[in-house]
Amino acid sequence: MVNWGWNLTSEPCIDKWVGVDCSQSKSVKRIVLNGLDFIGTLDAASVCTIQSLAVLSLQNSTIVGGIPVEISNCKHLTHLYLSGNQFSGNLPGSLPQLSNLKRLDISFNNFSGELPNLPRISGLISFLAENNQLSGQIPDFDFSNFEYFDVSNNNFSGPIPSVNGHFGSSSFLGNPGLCGEPLSNTCPSAPPQPPKKGSKSSRNRFLIYSGYTILGLAILLFLVFKLVNRNKGKGETTDVERNGVAVDSSSNKASGTSSDLKTGGNRSEYSITSAESGMASSSLVVLASPVVKGLRFEDLLRAPAELLGRGKNGSLYKVMLDDGVTLAVKRIKDWGISSEDFRRRMQKIDLVKHPNVLPPLAYYSSKQEKLLVYEYLQNGSLFKLLHETENGQLFDWGSRLNVAASIAEALAFMHNELGEDGIAHGNLKSTNILLKKDMDPCISEYGLMVIENQDRSSIAKTDSLKTQNPNAGRVYSTFKVDIYAFGVILLELLTGKLVQNNGFDLAKWVHSVVSEEWTVEVFDKSLISEGASEERMVNLLQVALKCINPSPNERPSISQVAIMINTIRDEEEGSIISEGLA
Numbered sequence: 001m002v003n004w005g006w007n008l009t010s011e012p013c014i015d016k017w018v019g020v021d022c023s024q025s026k027s028v029k030r031i032v033l034n035g036l037d038f039i040g041t042l043d044a045a046s047v048c049t050i051q052s053l054a055v056l057s058l059q060n061s062t063i064v065g066g067i068p069v070e071i072s073n074c075k076h077l078t079h080l081y082l083s084g085n086q087f088s089g090n091l092p093g094s095l096p097q098l099s100n101l102k103r104l105d106i107s108f109n110n111f112s113g114e115l116p117n118l119p120r121i122s123g124l125i126s127f128l129a130e131n132n133q134l135s136g137q138i139p140d141f142d143f144s145n146f147e148y149f150d151v152s153n154n155n156f157s158g159p160i161p162s163v164n165g166h167f168g169s170s171s172f173l174g175n176p177g178l179c180g181e182p183l184s185n186t187c188p189s190a191p192p193q194p195p196k197k198g199s200k201s202s203r204n205r206f207l208i209y210s211g212y213t214i215l216g217l218a219i220l221l222f223l224v225f226k227l228v229n230r231n232k233g234k235g236e237t238t239d240v241e242r243n244g245v246a247v248d249s250s251s252n253k254a255s256g257t258s259s260d261l262k263t264g265g266n267r268s269e270y271s272i273t274s275a276e277s278g279m280a281s282s283s284l285v286v287l288a289s290p291v292v293k294g295l296r297f298e299d300l301l302r303a304p305a306e307l308l309g310r311g312k313n314g315s316l317y318k319v320m321l322d323d324g325v326t327l328a329v330k331r332i333k334d335w336g337i338s339s340e341d342f343r344r345r346m347q348k349i350d351l352v353k354h355p356n357v358l359p360p361l362a363y364y365s366s367k368q369e370k371l372l373v374y375e376y377l378q379n380g381s382l383f384k385l386l387h388e389t390e391n392g393q394l395f396d397w398g399s400r401l402n403v404a405a406s407i408a409e410a411l412a413f414m415h416n417e418l419g420e421d422g423i424a425h426g427n428l429k430s431t432n433i434l435l436k437k438d439m440d441p442c443i444s445e446y447g448l449m450v451i452e453n454q455d456r457s458s459i460a461k462t463d464s465l466k467t468q469n470p471n472a473g474r475v476y477s478t479f480k481v482d483i484y485a486f487g488v489i490l491l492e493l494l495t496g497k498l499v500q501n502n503g504f505d506l507a508k509w510v511h512s513v514v515s516e517e518w519t520v521e522v523f524d525k526s527l528i529s530e531g532a533s534e535e536r537m538v539n540l541l542q543v544a545l546k547c548i549n550p551s552p553n554e555r556p557s558i559s560q561v562a563i564m565i566n567t568i569r570d571e572e573e574g575s576i577i578s579e580g581l582a
């Protein structure tokens with residue numbers, strides 16, 4: 001008889017429990033127990049006390065019951081394989097909280113009910129759910145991200161979300177209520193629904209319209225109040241104006257904590273100069289976005305604002321709107337770009353969408369200043385994750401590699417789409433990599449930097465001298481500046497060290513250590529103790545060194561960088577799977 005070793009008085013890694021794989025630091029990485037005729041239920045509450053678990057594979061047994069909600073405690077899970085059992089019931093609503101999940105296989109079970117919001121897991125590349133009794137509509141997956149997708153032989157109904165040729169009909173067959181591409185039956189067009197008299201929805205609509213009317217009246221009153229105040233107060237200084245002047249960034253003197261700088265009582269600093277024209281409300285261009293539908297300049301002026309930072313590029317405010325939406329508003333003063341060029345630039349950027357790039361929601365331009373409105377992302381930045389929280393310790397190698405790959409891909413997409421227009425990011429750094437709800441990285445402030453700082457512009461100038469067309473030269477260089485900056489982010493991920501002086505200090509230090517052949521000394525200690533693959537860390541370091549080549553022309557394109565990083569990531573995944581299944 002096999003001795004499983006699964007004895008609660010022993011240590012799974014030290015005492016080598018069967019089916020358990022551990023990292024060098026003796027934390028459990030994989031549990032693989034396939035085809036073992038287990039009978040019983042999945043006790044996720046216990047299993048997921050293992051915080052480091054990346055792979056859980058329990059295929060082809062007789063496990064019954066549901067997937068418990070506690071599965072979301074397995075925060076580092078990348079692979080969940082449960083096919084060929086007798087699982088039943090709904091998938092837990094907590095499943096999408098597994099933000100690191102890449103592969104989910106629940107095929108050949110008896111799961112029923114609707115799918116939870118799985119598209120929220122942005123890194124999911126394989127979803128196999130064939131041969132269950134799942135029902136409802138298929139959520140709006142981005143199929144371009146998927147390697148495998150199969151929901152055949154279930155009870156799904158309604159239109160299939162746009163597949164764009166990524167999967168054929170075999171992934172969807174056997175669901176009698178499904179319609180549309182890639183199946184051959186077209187979806188019937190829905191007849192318009194007449195509004196029901198006295199129904200809940202018309203009551204709601206009434207409330208919404210009354211809300212709008214009250215809001216409209218409030219704005220009108222506010223404007224009248226402003227006009228009256230302006231006329232009355234010529235030659236007089238109001239409290240708000242005094243506050244504004246006191247922290248006016250043109251003096252560049254104000255500094256301190258964000259709460260020190262809360263401005264004008266409930267009003268924001270930028271309102272002081274931005275409201276200089278009575279045309280203000282018509283100058284705010286709101287781009288198509290459900291987040292700030294109908295946003296008005298007045299809304300921004302009225303809302304409480306908190307200064308988050310004052311970078312070389314301008315100031316950033318957190319602005320809380322009445323309806324609970326929180327925005328990040330970047331105020332750039334004296335940007336040497338005409339309003340027309342700025343508008344054109346913003347429109348071009350607005351046309352290019354990538355899930356890992358934060359789109360501008362609205363913008364405003366006057367001669368003296370430009371405002372850019374973004375969604376406020378609560379989870380902070382890559383900088384904070386790496387350097388300002390305890391989480392830097394928990395930010396494991398797999399997650400860092402994913403962040404690197406996602407940013408490289410997003411940047412490659414933006415460079416490709418905006419290459420002809422010469423719009424690069426221009427100010428890429430870890431404070432400009434924000435984390436979405438699912439901790440997926442998101443590049444912010446794309447295209448906001450036209451004038452580089454001294455060090456970087458010297459690179460740009462050297463480059464432009466080499467080409468016939470100085471404009472083309474400058475444009476080209478800004479893209480190469482992005483590559484350098486991306487290389488510095490890779491170094492930050494690998495070393496866990498702070499970046500100063502635009503990364504030149506970190507680059508110098510890394511070069512000095514590597515040239516002494518002490519390469520391992522370079523890496524973040526938490527990566528070493530986690531047992532991250534030294535070979536793959538060195539491979540990523542080599543990509544970083546290519547990116548920070550002092551000669552811009554020698555640096556690879558970001559598409560080449562993305563391919564190199566994806567190869568490393570594939571190797572990492574391959575090793576997790578093969579070690580796990582060995």
Ligand SMILES: Nc1ncnc2c1ncn2[C@@H]1O[C@H](COP(=O)(O)OP(=O)(O)OP(=O)(O)O)[C@@H](O)[C@H]1O
Binds near residue numbers: 316434444
């Ligand atoms: N949309 C956003 N949501 C949440 N936090 C944000 C957002 N945009 C920026 N931040 C954070 O606010 C802080 C201040 O941002 P700011 O852009 O002023 O800083 P910076 O990136 O260092 O400067 P600059 O971009 O001007 O060089 C940073 O920590 C940044 O990560």
